[in-house]
Amino acid sequence: MKFNKISRKVLAYACATAMVFSSVSAYQVLQVSAYEESDYTTLENEKNTTVGDWTLYAGKWGSNTGEMAYAGSKVDDLSLKIISSDGNLGSWKLQAKHTVTGLTKDTTYDLKLKFNSSKAGKLIYKVENPDVAKVGLEIKEGENEVALQFKATSESRVMALDLSGMPSGTVLDFGGITCTEATEIETTTAQQTDEEGYYSSSKSQWTTSLPWQVFTVGSMKYKGTATKNAVTADFKFLEAGGGDWNTQAKVPADKQVFGPLEASGDGVNYKVKVAYTSTATFGANLQVNGKDNNVTFEEGTHELNLDYVSKADYPTIFMNLGNAVANSQLTFTMTFTKDGETEPTETKPAETQPEVTEPTETKPAETQPEVTEPTETKPAETQPEVTEPTETKPAETKPEVTEPTETKPDVTEPSETETKPEVTEPAETETTTAAETTTTKKDETTTKSAETTTAKTATTTTVAPTTTAPATTVAPAKVTVKKVAIKKATKKKSAKKASIVLKKVSGVAGYQVKVSTSKKFAKKTTVTVNAKSVKVTVKKLKANKTYFVKARAYKKVSGSKVYGKWSKVIKIANK
Numbered sequence: 057m058k059f060n061k062i063s064r065k066v067l068a069y070a071c072a073t074a075m076v077f078s079s080v081s082a083y084q085v086l087q088v089s090a091y092e093e094s095d096y097t098t099l100e101n102e103k104n105t106t107v108g109d110w111t112l113y114a115g116k117w118g119s120n121t122g123e124m125a126y127a128g129s130k131v132d133d134l135s136l137k138i139i140s141s142d143g144n145l146g147s148w149k150l151q152a153k154h155t156v157t158g159l160t161k162d163t164t165y166d167l168k169l170k171f172n173s174s175k176a177g178k179l180i181y182k183v184e185n186p187d188v189a190k191v192g193l194e195i196k197e198g199e200n201e202v203a204l205q206f207k208a209t210s211e212s213r214v215m216a217l218d219l220s221g222m223p224s225g226t227v228l229d230f231g232g233i234t235c236t237e238a239t240e241i242e243t244t245t246a247q248q249t250d251e252e253g254y255y256s257s258s259k260s261q262w263t264t265s266l267p268w269q270v271f272t273v274g275s276m277k278y279k280g281t282a283t284k285n286a287v288t289a290d291f292k293f294l295e296a297g298g299g300d301w302n303t304q305a306k307v308p309a310d311k312q313v314f315g316p317l318e319a320s321g322d323g324v325n326y327k328v329k330v331a332y333t334s335t336a337t338f339g340a341n342l343q344v345n346g347k348d349n350n351v352t353f354e355e356g357t358h359e360l361n362l363d364y365v366s367k368a369d370y371p372t373i374f375m376n377l378g379n380a381v382a383n384s385q386l387t388f389t390m391t392f393t394k395d396g397e398t399e400p401t402e403t404k405p406a407e408t409q410p411e412v413t414e415p416t417e418t419k420p421a422e423t424q425p426e427v428t429e430p431t432e433t434k435p436a437e438t439q440p441e442v443t444e445p446t447e448t449k450p451a452e453t454k455p456e457v458t459e460p461t462e463t464k465p466d467v468t469e470p471s472e473t474e475t476k477p478e479v480t481e482p483a484e485t486e487t488t489t490a491a492e493t494t495t496t497k498k499d500e501t502t503t504k505s506a507e508t509t510t511a512k513t514a515t516t517t518t519v520a521p522t523t524t525a526p527a528t529t530v531a532p533a534k535v536t537v538k539k540v541a542i543k544k545a546t547k548k549k550s551a552k553k554a555s556i557v558l559k560k561v562s563g564v565a566g567y568q569v570k571v572s573t574s575k576k577f578a579k580k581t582t583v584t585v586n587a588k589s590v591k592v593t594v595k596k597l598k599a600n601k602t603y604f605v606k607a608r609a610y611k612k613v614s615g616s617k618v619y620g621k622w623s624k625v626i627k628i629a630n631k
Contacts, residue, residue, distance in 0.1 A: 091135050096125040098139070110134055113151040122149035122220055132232040138222050145178050145192060145221030145260075146273060146302045152217045156183075156235055159208035164238040167215060168203045170231040178221035184214040186310045191271065192260035195222065205242045209310075240593050254279050254292065267313040272303040274382075282307060282314040285392045287373060290385070297338075297380035307373040309345075316369035317392060323365035325395040330360040332388035341376035353386055364392065537620030540567060540609045543590075549630040550599045556607070558590040561620075564609040568619065569594065571605050575625060603628040 099105050101123075102115030108129025114122050123139040131154060141150060156167065167183065176197050182189030183206040193202055206213065219228070249255055254277035255265040262271045267282035274295030281288045287307055297303035307314050318324045328344065334353040342349045344364045351360055364371075373390070380386070538561045547554035556569055571594045572582035585594050597603060605628055610619045 091127040095127040096137055097127070098123070098125045107134070109154055111153040115149065124150050124219070132230060134230045136219070136228045138219060138224055138226045140224050141220055141222060143177070143221055143223055144299065146180065146218065147220045147300065148218050150219040152219060154215045154233070155212055156215055157212045159211050159213065161208055161210060164205060164207045164241055166203060166205050166236055166238045168201055168234045169215070170199070170201045172199055172229040172231065173197060173222070174227040175223050175225065177223050177226060180218035180221070182216050184216055186308060187262070189262055191262070205238055240591070242595070249279070250277070254290070266311055267307045268305055269308060270305045273298040274303060276303065278305070284315065285317065287314050287390045288388070290387045291377070292385050293380040293382060296382040297378040300378045301376050303377040303380055305375045305377055309368065309370040309372040312370050314373065315371065317366045317371065318394060319366045319369050321367065323367045326364040326366055326392045327395060328362040328364050329391045329393070330362065330388050332360070332386060333357045334384065334386045336381035336384035338379045338381050340379065343374040345371040535611060535613050535618045537564060537609050537611050537618055539621045540607050540623050542605060542607055542623050542626055545605045545626060545628040546631050547597070547603060547628045552597050552599055553593055553595040554597060554603060554605070554628050556592040556594060556605055558592070558607055560590050561609045563611070565612045567592070567607055567609050569605065569607045571597065571603050571628070573601055573603055575604050577604070577606070
């Protein structure tokens with residue numbers, strides 16, 4: 057059955073519901089595009105166009121170009137037709153932005169966007185200033201929903217889409233946005249260094265290991281430092297940069313890891329010296345607080361000199377490294393010197409690791425826990441509440457190095473080191489950064505916010521079977537921690553996360569949960585999560601796998617954690 061133009065419009069508006077961000081809204085069933093060819097208006101080239109609830113852009117961005125047309129103007133009736141695109145995701149030549157309002161500062165939100173797509177492709181979904189993004193999202197033909205979690209830094213944030221990865225001829229029909237206060241805070245695994253102190257990038261995602269945040273469609277390793285007026289970097293490009301803006305690096309102002317500089321409304325003049333060594337020649341864009349500086353990094357050791365007018369205490373340093381050459385390396389020190397002052401004689405070398413992150417695994421020979429370990433080590437899965445056995449068979453001793461728990465990606469806080477009492481279990485150093493907590497509002501909104509790590513370094517010492525515990529070990533006052541029980545553990549077979557519900561234990565500080573494909577919880581297959589709540593979400597799992605779970609509660613005594621016994625191991629039910 058065919059509809060005329062008026063009938064199709066009536067059908068579209070009957071199916072669509074306006075979204076108001078200061079209140080909870082539900083999705084409506086997405087309509088097939090009700091617009092005819094004549095309803096679409098082509099966007100002006102290289103100009104931001106305000107269309108109702110949206111700001112749209114199409115045209116040249118860097119060396120990339122694109123063309124797009126629109127019909128409708130609301131969050132639930134906008135239709136975008138991509139006229140031309142080279143599929144170069146990350147070029148931002150095709151953009152759609154919407155301002156999310158009615159937010160409460162320091163509250164974490166889940167932001168969900170629903171739309172129909174006539175073709176499959178990829179897009180970038182992010183919240184701006186500070187950026188929290190999901191990059192390279194796979195879009196299927198038909199109905200799609202993309203979600204993002206973010207922390208509100210003000211009463212409004214800008215939601216942005218990069219559509220340059222969608223093919224020419226794609227029609228996107230938007231069905232609404234929901235923004236609600238997050239009930240569970242997303243976590244991601246902390247960044248860890250290799251044996252040379254380098255962090256590894258995540259493909260087509262922002263990776264944070266302060267002072268640097270990096271993004272690349274390829275692969276790279278990086279490290280660096282920041283002082284009051286100097287920044288160092290060491291970038292190893294394992295793959296080519298991927299073209300303009302497909303490899304980026306920044307020192308974000310909001311983290312305040314670099315600065316403060318002297319600033320004023322009129323600006324304070326600074327000289328910027330970039331002393332660098334590069335193994336290849338390539339062009340780049342080096343921005344200081346939004347001011348473009350197109351530069352060329354030449355092979356060898358050289359120096360660049362730039363001018364900067366300081367109007368902000370903490371400037372953002374942003375680099376377009378998309379033209380970097382595969383298997384090349386760039387190291388540099390960027391020094392800011394106020395006009396009339398002399399340059400500092402010394403800065404930290406690029407090889408110095410940031411203070412904010414520690415390796416997840418530490419060799420016993422290299423790392424010493426803060427407290428003296430007992431000479432005997434209990435088996436990794438045995439957790440006596442107060443006293444240790446006087447004798448341990450070496451064959452049963454399994455030093456346990458727990459893999460990092462998942463942590464939130466965009467707000468990295470200093471970790472807190474907690475050490476268990478000597479007589480409770482083998483000395484464990486628990487590094488925990490609490491994820492931001494939020495109250496539950498019915499106002500939905502999102503971003504990939506805090507980056508937090510729970511890393512555990514376990515160091516054990518194995519002795520002869522006849523050796524008894526050292527006389528120097530003094531047992532503290534007895535602390536009893538009740539054994540926790542697991543009420544429910546579920547996982548969708550195709551999902552990469554599991555939901556665990558524990559039976560509450562009164563008087564405890566929190567819970568530790570282990571999930572593994574091994575019933576014996578082999579370290580390479582185990583994910584460990586520390587939580588304050590009885591409801592725990594464990595991510596970074598694999599689809600179509602069978603998982604087991606166990607849990608225990610803990611109390612804090614004189615700044616240390618005292619653990620109870622492990623719960624019964626149960627199999628996670630697949631829904």
